[in-house]
Amino acid sequence: MSNSSTRKIPVGILGATGTVGQRFIQLLENHPNFEIKSLAASPRSEGKAYSNAVNWKLSTAIPKNIQHLVLKSCKADQFKECRLIFSGLDSDVAEKIEEEFFKAELFVFSNAKNHRMSPTVPLCVPLVNTNHLDIIPIQQKLYNLKKGFLVTNANCATTGLVVPLKALEESFGEIERVSVTTLQSISGAGYPGVPSLDIFDNVIPFIDGEEEKLEIETSKILGNVKNEKFENSRIKVSATCNRVAVLDGHMECVSVSFKDKSKLPDISALKSALQNYECEAQKLKVYSTMKNDINFNPIVVFEENNRPQPRLDRDVNFGMSVSVGRIRKCDLFDFKFTVLLHNTILGAAGSSIMNAEVALKKGYVY
Amino acid sequence: MSNSSTRKIPVGILGATGTVGQRFIQLLENHPNFEIKSLAASPRSEGKAYSNAVNWKLSTAIPKNIQHLVLKSCKADQFKECRLIFSGLDSDVAEKIEEEFFKAELFVFSNAKNHRMSPTVPLCVPLVNTNHLDIIPIQQKLYNLKKGFLVTNANCATTGLVVPLKALEESFGEIERVSVTTLQSISGAGYPGVPSLDIFDNVIPFIDGEEEKLEIETSKILGNVKNEKFENSRIKVSATCNRVAVLDGHMECVSVSFKDKSKLPDISALKSALQNYECEAQKLKVYSTMKNDINFNPIVVFEENNRPQPRLDRDVNFGMSVSVGRIRKCDLFDFKFTVLLHNTILGAAGSSIMNAEVALKKGYVY
């Protein structure tokens, strides 16, 4: 690997001191395709060494080569040595900054919500719809760009939901109705995020904006690209979102109804469809699906009736797969099941990175 | 109060050292109608003073007059000084013991699941269907009893669900379909119950038998008594039950569809129907609805979008009301909302006690 390191894509991280930014740095350590060259965070961190500016919250150490990197301001002209940008910016500043960066001909992969629903910006869950990257040339034409572009990944809870939905639609046709109740972890709110006095011995039955994201984003992600445009799915999603006292890992209790009742599978066929689902990233053998020789599946199916559980299962396949269990018939819908994903890995930084890995294989990144 | 104490009904507690038994003892302290005379628990506690046998887990002290009561065995002939029995027995022993007690002409109010679905045993949620007590004479006829009978209360999660369902049916007609996902507290599993290594930083997506109880019991509770028989409701319930790291208080995310779409209320009418719902116990002014001059409502409606929360709201009206919040339209059902109840008060011992209070007012207990 070391001899190819000179050929790694130089990347920059925006929002590098935040929860998502820390995950970008952790997940990119020893990455064969990408090498962190520059970091930026808020103006008050500018000029500080990363290890002095960050309140590092992960249980692995800050990589040695990152500790002393000096934080820059979020200006595209400060990132000239980079070709690709991962953005973990907060949504209150992401909109304009990300625009500046992709218009400066940088490849931008963003975790922020701001541009997700834009008609020329791919909203890619890497285990689901990397075919949406094909809208990139349209975006470049619109903004008159040679190589720069912006790709977003989905909200964390949406990401966990759409993977099994996609797998089921591939095998059994359109899903018409989805009811989902989430139990989301505290890391989803960033840092300082949820005060301990609010969540300790408690559940908070509301997460601002989250239900809307689940309902809207799902429709774009499960839709198609046709005639150089996104064509949203007509799936109807009704979501209820709760915050629970779990560190990492969002659970989602999902009920689904298919459109075509004539093809309804039995439970065993449903499980097979989930377990055997393959995504483009996997076929392209991108790094996140090959790391440490894991035998990668986008979906891991559990037979035990008390699984998946956040603490035991969130790290399966390094947090890049979705776990599905409790698959059973439903009296009101066709089927119901429980989903788990690691919300700050697959649900955030990991998605951006895998999207970039796919874009690299497909030639959009170089 | 003291001068009327000679007229209190003498009661016995079965399963007195367990989680539910402890709540019976706590809630009956200074009760104007009932006075604990005898306690029984498992054979290994027999003969011990209560305070030596129990692993007391409540933050109020063991009442002085209870501490030195000597635990008896669960035999009816040991409870001759009692007229009424509250049973907090585990379901693996409750069936036969409770039978022995009500056949010995004792008034038995049980929290165990064993007899709940029996065709002559009332399954009463005191805020919902105390009219089911009217089946008592049929039960007495069947077993050839003069005064003894058995009344059960519902599973804790069922109890929280049926109160708002009943309120809505009274105002807007039959509910056809209910989808419910629960987030249930650890005290629901008794003691020692859930190992800390299982629930800490975790969710367990399964509670054995709980989903079935929610689906079956709801139908009996919301049904009628006709021609001396229970006539179950045809409501369809689909339930998913999770255990979360909360001490007390079950939350339930509920979606409902009414049968008659012509009468569908607007949100404001729906809230009024919930807030203004009155139950028989309340009209009869039983003690649990009058305690400390509370202004009792079966249902407390929250307008804030992040309420109810277990830690802040489980104790409203001394844990004897159900809290409902996040009332809103649903794209797949008609409406959705979030319910909270105190699972070991209204959801267990408190229900038995309020059922007994109503039975006293109605003359079944004397």
Add this chain to the structure above:
Amino acid sequence: MSNSSTRKIPVGILGATGTVGQRFIQLLENHPNFEIKSLAASPRSEGKAYSNAVNWKLSTAIPKNIQHLVLKSCKADQFKECRLIFSGLDSDVAEKIEEEFFKAELFVFSNAKNHRMSPTVPLCVPLVNTNHLDIIPIQQKLYNLKKGFLVTNANCATTGLVVPLKALEESFGEIERVSVTTLQSISGAGYPGVPSLDIFDNVIPFIDGEEEKLEIETSKILGNVKNEKFENSRIKVSATCNRVAVLDGHMECVSVSFKDKSKLPDISALKSALQNYECEAQKLKVYSTMKNDINFNPIVVFEENNRPQPRLDRDVNFGMSVSVGRIRKCDLFDFKFTVLLHNTILGAAGSSIMNAEVALKKGYVY
């Protein structure tokens, strides 16, 4: 009570929306001596109704008569209808504001740390050294005041420590050395306070300034008033403070060595000395020691070796007593034991209120 309410002392609360301010409001509901007339918090809350401005975090409801009180600014001339002020202000603003209030001839009881070590300000733990109130005339002389004064209560962890120390010194003479390691709850840090990501599945081995407070305040509290001056105790305290994942209740593992080894008690005498310790507030029968006819002891001694525990024991005597358990000999010191107190009741607002109750009985407040 209602007919005497005209004779209650009208009081104001500073910092009314904070954690300590909320406790003041909760504990003063239905208080026979004091009646809340005015509230103030930070400038951004000024002019708002209390229930709109506060993020209420207690499980009892906001008292009805408080909900609609309009928040004032922290100016003494806004509090003319009050005679007594309870201050729950943050230490970054308390210093000057409290000065303004007591110089405006108001009786000020403060929970802030700013004036605690001042040579004319009593630092009173109400179960320990209410005799220090006798310095009030000196303070009034210094500032040329007719009736106004400032009294502070101690840091929460200090409060828990000094109660058993005082009891032991009364019976067995001076304590020379104290080693204390604390396990402090999250509510001690106020709101939003400790981020959940910091304390969940964790211990934080440091609380800024806390160890110094324990070491310094203890010496003043256990000292005497002589010749119109405070004479500090020469006790040496070495403290280590940790934050743990507990909502309310500070635990302290304490080792002590007496100066005079000739009088060393046996364990049984030590327990008696703690259990039978009486304080002035108790002898004066102030309200907090009489409430609901509790049989008040400043110290509750536990014989079980796994008690006291925060969740089970923090509310003993409405959170106004200190619990002590695990009393045993120590190989390095003379004895060791474990202390528990409710940090936001006895450890904060409750202390201020009991100090005011004593000052009322002694005629400083009128």
Add this chain to the structure above:
Amino acid sequence: MSNSSTRKIPVGILGATGTVGQRFIQLLENHPNFEIKSLAASPRSEGKAYSNAVNWKLSTAIPKNIQHLVLKSCKADQFKECRLIFSGLDSDVAEKIEEEFFKAELFVFSNAKNHRMSPTVPLCVPLVNTNHLDIIPIQQKLYNLKKGFLVTNANCATTGLVVPLKALEESFGEIERVSVTTLQSISGAGYPGVPSLDIFDNVIPFIDGEEEKLEIETSKILGNVKNEKFENSRIKVSATCNRVAVLDGHMECVSVSFKDKSKLPDISALKSALQNYECEAQKLKVYSTMKNDINFNPIVVFEENNRPQPRLDRDVNFGMSVSVGRIRKCDLFDFKFTVLLHNTILGAAGSSIMNAEVALKKGYVY
């Protein structure tokens, strides 16, 4: 690795389904020196495949080659293909079973407490006193064995304590007095272990037998081997042990006094002595100190005043080092500091394995 695998020592695990047994299996996956060949647990698991018998609680998967191993009974004649045994047995059965195994000429490394204080059994903390292995020939002589022997590791809390104590004694001479207050995690109690209702929002101020172990074992571990006998240290330890709501990682607040006050170091020298301490295992370059090219130190010193923290720091050096922070002067002792160790890795299974690695290098295991 694969071609050398024939040369690995075949090992068996006793108590393989328990908390410690699971860690043995996890830590031995891909170990270059040892290969698991046989497993045993309680009689009710005998004959079952491991993955069917175990309630696996770790977030890494059960190694593939272990899943289908059939559990044996704890009889030495069932372990003939093994040369070395790791015992994670409960203390109520360990005594006799371990005796049978080492008398059957097997190398036994035990985590159980039963034989720790025996005059011919090494009680080895691998970062401290592997020189105690030199008593093995005496043990073999006593029991008339050719190669079999028994080596124990220490209690988890003791293990964390003795590492910095040893480092300090090496540099500054004998330590006379140690006061230690622990905050221990729930995994230390095994599974099911601590009921969630006991520890949630709580601290338990007592762990049965733990304080005695800290006081007694420390003295043996810090002692010497002289004239073929253990000579205990005269160090005096006073311990207070608490259980806190943390999954993994014991914290210990420690105060120490040296015997010879003339050599008292300054804080900076103290830190250096801890940071630079080297143990025999490290000099012998055993696998646990070389894994993944970590730069192993027995002690990691933290300068930040809010570290070490269990969640962030327990996994440093794969859980095989001790973290020390908050190093400062003490008014009552010479110095105080806070220690953290991973209680189920270095504090249990990891110690046994590292002891075996050292014994292998020294020729006792072959």
